[in-house]
Amino acid sequence: SELNTKTSPATNQASGPEEKGKAGNSKKAEEEEEIDIDLTAPETEKAALAIQGKFRRFQKRKKDPSS
Numbered sequence: 001s002e003l004n005t006k007t008s009p010a011t012n013q014a015s016g017p018e019e020k021g022k023a024g025n026s027k028k029a030e031e032e033e034e035i036d037i038d039l040t041a042p043e044t045e046k047a048a049l050a051i052q053g054k055f056r057r058f059q060k061r062k063k064d065p066s067s
Contacts (some may be wrong), residue, residue, distance in 0.1 A: 037044060
């Protein structure tokens, strides 16, 4: 659970610039919260890799339900 608390702000931060056009509402929420993340911190990188790994497995499972 310690990893989860670290990763959720990181996901918000990472998806911010990419989805600027799509999600206007989430941008407002981010400004209110002001989450400051050190993107060079090793735990941030670990969290990002963990999220990406889970996401890839999720995508694979979604594409191929038999496995």
